[in-house]
Amino acid sequence: MTTKPRQQKAAAPRRPISITAVVDCVGALAAGNTRGHVYLYDTNKAGGSAGLGTEQLRTRVTAGDQLLWNVLALECEAFVAIDGIEIDKEVCEPVRKVYPGTDVSYWIGTVKKSGTTEVPYQIRFKLGTRDEPLTTALSPALVG
Amino acid sequence: MPQQLAIIVLVDIGNALESRSLKDNTYLFDNMKLHGSENQGTGDLVTAINGAYWSDGSQASEQVLNWLPYSLGSIPPTVPRSYQAARTQQADRQALADLTALTGRPSSDGEDAEAALSAIRKNVGTRVRAAGRSRALAGQQVLDVTGKVVSDHGQGLHNYPAPVITDVFGEAVDEKIIYPAAYGSPDLVTDGWYWSATVDTSRPGTYTYKMRIQLHELVQRAGDWTWEPVNLVCESRLQVVSQPRRNAFTQAGLSYLPLAPGVSA
Amino acid sequence: MTNGVGVKPQVNIAVVVDVIGALSDRSLLGGNCCLIDDGPFDSTGQGTHELHTAVAPGQVVQWYALAVDLQTPVEIRNITFLGGADAAGGAGPGERVVDGDHLDLNVWSGVVPYSMTRGVPHRYRLELQMYEGENSVLHLETPGLLCV
Numbered sequence: 001m002t003t004k005p006r007q008q009k010a011a012a013p014r015r016p017i018s019i020t021a022v023v024d025c026v027g028a029l030a031a032g033n034t035r036g037h038v039y040l041y042d043t044n045k046a047g048g049s050a051g052l053g054t055e056q057l058r059t060r061v062t063a064g065d066q067l068l069w070n071v072l073a074l075e076c077e078a079f080v081a082i083d084g085i086e087i088d089k090e091v092c093e094p095v096r097k098v099y100p101g102t103d104v105s106y107w108i109g110t111v112k113k114s115g116t117t118e119v120p121y122q123i124r125f126k127l128g129t130r131d132e133p134l135t136t137a138l139s140p141a142l143v144g
Numbered sequence: 145m146p147q148q149l150a151i152i153v154l155v156d157i158g159n160a161l162e163s164r165s166l167k168d169n170t171y172l173f174d175n176m177k178l179h180g181s182e183n184q185g186t187g188d189l190v191t192a193i194n195g196a197y198w199s200d201g202s203q204a205s206e207q208v209l210n211w212l213p214y215s216l217g218s219i220p221p222t223v224p225r226s227y228q229a230a231r232t233q234q235a236d237r238q239a240l241a242d243l244t245a246l247t248g249r250p251s252s253d254g255e256d257a258e259a260a261l262s263a264i265r266k267n268v269g270t271r272v273r274a275a276g277r278s279r280a281l282a283g284q285q286v287l288d289v290t291g292k293v294v295s296d297h298g299q300g301l302h303n304y305p306a307p308v309i310t311d312v313f314g315e316a317v318d319e320k321i322i323y324p325a326a327y328g329s330p331d332l333v334t335d336g337w338y339w340s341a342t343v344d345t346s347r348p349g350t351y352t353y354k355m356r357i358q359l360h361e362l363v364q365r366a367g368d369w370t371w372e373p374v375n376l377v378c379e380s381r382l383q384v385v386s387q388p389r390r391n392a393f394t395q396a397g398l399s400y401l402p403l404a405p406g407v408s409a
Numbered sequence: 410m411t412n413g414v415g416v417k418p419q420v421n422i423a424v425v426v427d428v429i430g431a432l433s434d435r436s437l438l439g440g441n442c443c444l445i446d447d448g449p450f451d452s453t454g455q456g457t458h459e460l461h462t463a464v465a466p467g468q469v470v471q472w473y474a475l476a477v478d479l480q481t482p483v484e485i486r487n488i489t490f491l492g493g494a495d496a497a498g499g500a501g502p503g504e505r506v507v508d509g510d511h512l513d514l515n516v517w518s519g520v521v522p523y524s525m526t527r528g529v530p531h532r533y534r535l536e537l538q539m540y541e542g543e544n545s546v547l548h549l550e551t552p553g554l555l556c557v
Contacts, residue, residue, distance in 0.1 A: 148479045150480050178482055194513060387511065389516050390515065391518060398518060400521075401522060402490060403490045403525060403531055404490040404491055404492040407492065
């Protein structure tokens with residue numbers, strides 16, 4: 001007899017919704033902008049997220065959800081990291097953390113409130129050895 | 145020097161396990177967008193392979209395909225796969241240190257000791273079993289997506305292990321367009337194994353191929369938490385083009401270098 | 410690999426590029442690009458962006474672009490020989506920039522002419538294309554050929 005892990009319950013800690021940016025580092029550096037070189041995904045497609053694979057990901061959230069942002073470089077040797085996430089602090093205040101024992105970072109925050117409106121935000125990326133970060137050209141959003 | 149083409153297979157493992165299908169839960173990328181690959185970041189990628197031949201018809205470039213399977217929402221591949229084992233060891237060492245500290249204490253504060261033991265238990269986590277080919281995962285603790293050890297597997301907080309490609313087959317292989325094989329590698333990012341293929345670019349056309357991908361699901365079996373393999377298949381396409389090489393100075397055959405006049409001693 | 414007169418018939422010039430470094434710095438200097446040749450004579454500046462390749466008339470010279478991180482694209486977009494002194498005016502068919510889509514089909518090779526002035530460097534402008542976009546083309550004017 002097998003049992004699957006229980007599905008999320010209100011009281012139990014919930015699995016964070018992961019938002020992953022796949023970045024074509026060489027493409028973004030060559031163009032000097034992120035347009036067409038960033039693909040955003042999250043793990044809440046079943047919950048109603050939309051725009052997966054575009055820069056305008058709409059992540060479906062509810063108050064109390066934990067959000068975890070990380071990046072994946074298309075070229076495995078390339079350095080890509082999130083330098084910052086610009087979002088309404090009333091909604092979410094993501095902070096930078098590292099996977100314990102490494103220098104690989106992720107950003108994590110809790111959704112403070114959710115309404116009916118979209119909350120657009122921007123992600124700033126550090127790419128390669130370029131000094132100035134590049135910011136997403138088209139905004140992803142949280143949708144409550 | 146052969147041209148290295150990389151195909152990234154990004155799997156939404158949670159949803160794939162739920163629906164028992166990779167369809168709509170797999171996103172594919174390659175580094176050939178500039179050469180005409182289409183539908184990047186979708187499940188419908190068409191990878192362009194631009195072969196070249198010399199004027200005598202012989203193949204002028206060697207193309208090598210490499211597949212890299214990743215898990216969406218998991219600890220990223222830049223964190224080495226040995227991380228799981230390293231974190232397990234670290235949690236064990238911490239627990240041992242805590243136990244030593246605990247045994248050195250006077251036995252009177254029983255309640256405290258109970259609480260301390262409980263904390264240690266949480267820190268150590270519960271080891272899991274693994275079935276079949278997934279033995280590499282056995283005996284390790286389960287981490288969450290932030291790299292912390294998970295003690296209560298029932299909450300579904302676990303980080304999924306990266307998907308593993310176990311076979312590449314289908315039309316492109318049957319037609320001998322690609323010759324795939326699994327190779328050993330000292331690279332920890334790929335856990336020592338990766339699938340790679342050389343391409344015969346002499347027969348242009350669009351060819352499909354399939355990947356058998358093994359995911360792992362954490363289930364409780366006879367009281368033990370076990371990583372059970374789940375094998376699923378996804379499909380993709382290769383578009384092979386072959387064009388003649390040309391001399392860039394002349395747009396034809398070999399000639400004298402176009403030196404500038406007026407360079408003198 | 411020698412011909413009848415004992416001279417290696419082909420000199421290969423490898424243009425090795427740290428694509429991510431070059432695009433990040435928007436420059437091929439600072440160690441982002443180095444040139445190496447396998448010629449039989451005393452070339453100078455091996456492993457730098459100032460390689461002067463020593464060649465003999467009749468030899469074939471062939472250029473290759475190679476990315477340090479094998480999976481990033483880099484192609485030679487153009488090679489133009491520069492005029493006397495510092496005059497930038499190039500000459501010849503090398504000026505023709507071909508369709509950017511198929512740079513990978515180009516073979517950058519040519520025969521050293523017997524009329525080449527000896528003992529002076531013939532510098533060339535080397536344009537590299539890394540992926541596509543506003544910042545994707547970078548060039549050097551420091552390397553050269555020197556006829557022995």
